[in-house]
Amino acid sequence: MAVTGNLFILSAPSGAGKSSLISALLKQPSARVMQVSVSHTTRDPRPGEIDGQHYHFVTVEQFKQQIAQKEFYEYAEVFGNYYGTSETAIDAQLAQGIDVFLDIDWQGAQQVRLKKPGVTTIFISPPSKQELENRLRSRGQDSEETIQQRMAQAQAECSHYQEFDYIIINDNFDQALADLTTIVENQRLKRSQQVENHQLLFKDLLAND
Ligand code: 5GP
Numbered sequence: 245m246a247v248t249g250n251l252f253i254l255s256a257p258s259g260a261g262k263s264s265l266i267s268a269l270l271k272q273p274s275a276r277v278m279q280v281s282v283s284h285t286t287r288d289p290r291p292g293e294i295d296g297q298h299y300h301f302v303t304v305e306q307f308k309q310q311i312a313q314k315e316f317y318e319y320a321e322v323f324g325n326y327y328g329t330s331e332t333a334i335d336a337q338l339a340q341g342i343d344v345f346l347d348i349d350w351q352g353a354q355q356v357r358l359k360k361p362g363v364t365t366i367f368i369s370p371p372s373k374q375e376l377e378n379r380l381r382s383r384g385q386d387s388e389e390t391i392q393q394r395m396a397q398a399q400a401e402c403s404h405y406q407e408f409d410y411i412i413i414n415d416n417f418d419q420a421l422a423d424l425t426t427i428v429e430n431q432r433l434k435r436s437q438q439v440e441n442h443q444l445l446f447k448d449l450l451a452n453d
Contacts, residue, residue, distance in 0.1 A: 247341045247437075247440055247441050248339065248341065249276065249277075249337060249338040249339075249340065249341050249342040249343045249344055250276075250338075250343045250344075250364065250428075250431050250432065251334070251344050251346070251356075251364070252343065252345045252346065252363070252365075252366060252427075253356060253363055253365045253366065254266060254346070254348075254366050255349055255350050255352075255365070255401065256367065256369070256401065257370065257376065257397065257398030257399075257401040257402055258394060258397070258398065259380045259394065260369060260376065260398075260414055261368065261370075261417065261420070262368045263347070264417070265368065265412075265420055265421055266345055268421050269345075269421065269424055269425065269428070270345075272421075272425065274343075274428075276342070276343045277341070277342045277343065278344075278345065278428075279337055279344055280344075280346075281329055281334055281337075281346050282296065282298070282300060283300070283327050283329055283330075283347070283348070284299065284300045284302050284307060284319075284330065285299045285300070285301060285302070285325055285326065285327045285328075286301075286307050286326040287323075287325035288301070300330075304326065307319075307326045307328065310328065315328075315330055315331060316328040316329060317330070317334060317355070317356055318348065318351075318352040318356050319352070319355075320349055320352050320355075327348070328352075329346055329352065329356070343432075349401065350404035350407065353404075353407065364427065364431050365409045366408060366410045366411075367404075367405050367410070367411045367412070369402065369411055369413050369414065370414060371413055371415035373395075375415075376395070377391070377395060380395070412424060
């Protein structure tokens with residue numbers, strides 16, 4: 245029987261460095277295949293974003309139809325757009341033994357926790373409010389109004405930090421990546437995982453031959 249993959253959720257306010265951390269994690273050598281789930285969204289693609297790779301870009305009508313057909317593990321409205329995680333896609337990946345990472349907000353995290361109590365949830369925090377603001381400003385793309393809006397949204401996301409299993413403070417990137425790797429490896433070493441991974445070993449160890 246194939247070993248089941250682990251499910252991880254990473255949530256963070258925008259500007260905390262979550263996307264860079266996930267992509268660096270996936271580039272590292274790993275004992276298991278790791279994939280980020282590709283969400284569905286009704287927001288417009290940003291320059292360089294590819295349909296099916298960064299998101300599945302759908303219309304509001306399509307999204308609502310998918311809700312009606314119960315296709316989502318979870319979905320939420322974030323910044324005025326819908327975002328959702330497809331249930332069949334995730335289950336297929338987990339069944340193949342793939343470790344799956346969901347880059348979703350706190351609302352999605354709450355819904356997945358109810359459906360998958362074994363999920364490992366990680367909150368990525370900026371080292372300070374000032375640093376978060378600096379990072380948002382250094383992108384140089386947003387108006388003052390947008391920056392203030394993003395800061396308010398960041399505060400809303402941060403207000404849920406107590407609901408997560410792990411917290412990573414992304415002050416130094418390499419340290420934050422090492423922390424994330426430790427959390428993933430820790431999960432893989434849990435007894436339940438090891439027993440599932442090494443069924444023949446434990447059968448053999450206990451056999452009277
Ligand atoms: P962005 O539009 O910048 O890519 O993402 C905005 C926010 O939506 C981020 O906080 C991201 O984690 C969240 N998000 C992306 N996909 C999903 C999803 O499938 N479900 C939920 N609940 N949030 C998502």
